[in-house]
Amino acid sequence: MLRFLTQRIMSAIPVIFGVVTLSFVILNLLPGDPVTVMLARSGATAEQVAQLREQLGLNLPLWQQYLSYVGRVLTGDFGRSIVSSTPVIDTIMDNLPATLTLSGLAMLVAIPVGIVMGAVAGVFRNSWLDRVVMGFTAVSVSVPAFWIGLMLVMLFAVQLGWLPAAGQGSPEALILPVAALSLGAISTVARSTRTNILEALKQDYILTARAQGKSETVILFRHALPNALVPVVTMIGLQFGWLFSGAFFIEAAFSRRGLGTVMVDAINSSDFPVVQGAVLFTALFYVVLNIVVDVLYALIDPKITFD
Numbered sequence: 369m370l371r372f373l374t375q376r377i378m379s380a381i382p383v384i385f386g387v388v389t390l391s392f393v394i395l396n397l398l399p400g401d402p403v404t405v406m407l408a409r410s411g412a413t414a415e416q417v418a419q420l421r422e423q424l425g426l427n428l429p430l431w432q433q434y435l436s437y438v439g440r441v442l443t444g445d446f447g448r449s450i451v452s453s454t455p456v457i458d459t460i461m462d463n464l465p466a467t468l469t470l471s472g473l474a475m476l477v478a479i480p481v482g483i484v485m486g487a488v489a490g491v492f493r494n495s496w497l498d499r500v501v502m503g504f505t506a507v508s509v510s511v512p513a514f515w516i517g518l519m520l521v522m523l524f525a526v527q528l529g530w531l532p533a534a535g536q537g538s539p540e541a542l543i544l545p546v547a548a549l550s551l552g553a554i555s556t557v558a559r560s561t562r563t564n565i566l567e568a569l570k571q572d573y574i575l576t577a578r579a580q581g582k583s584e585t586v587i588l589f590r591h592a593l594p595n596a597l598v599p600v601v602t603m604i605g606l607q608f609g610w611l612f613s614g615a616f617f618i619e620a621a622f623s624r625r626g627l628g629t630v631m632v633d634a635i636n637s638s639d640f641p642v643v644q645g646a647v648l649f650t651a652l653f654y655v656v657l658n659i660v661v662d663v664l665y666a667l668i669d670p671k672i673t674f675d
Contacts, residue, residue, distance in 0.1 A: 486561025605661030
């Protein structure tokens, strides 16, 4: 297992390096000068602007800025915010719990609901239940989550007045964001579960179980469903990564403070260190999640070994 983890970590290094390089290049190609933004209201002179650019290292050639940034990242230093002067890692950690809460709750909703819907659609293939489930999944995966969020706000907050339209700090304020974020994941889990249920029901061990006189309920829950869920585990892990990044848009739609709003504010103020740090942290989150998923997949599937 140690060898397997080492190989996965080594294969992730080029991915992280690529993210660092790409984010640095793209952000430096965007219009806007962070020094100008910082000194916009102070009426600073040209000498003061030049002095601040030198303090921040923005007067150096891009390749020197890049090497300096990579060197800091390797030591765990994501730099400081140009606007607030606070360490980027502190900004990320202060806002991470809100984003993890939103994406985690959405995943907790999506897994059981998606599995039940997919199992029902698979068992009752070509029935009206199957058509309803497949129709729902086709629509929900095609519509952006933030648009769903806006529609939920219009219905449940504006028209009915049942739930708050935005904000955070109360359980009620999480209901609409979680619902909007989880719908796409529910559909993905349901479609994957249905596909694997149908495949499992064709296997020889299902025919053997039926020949032994076992009931369809026993066959479904003891034989078909456990085997069908093995490949779903990988998809669920990757889906959590999508929910984590998708939470950024939902936070903006519902005016919730989190990594998404931090990135939006940083982009608007040309606070490059914060944007780079958030992008790199998100990439690291994906890499770690993929490694965990690979390990879990090997643990639950006896046909897969760490060798």
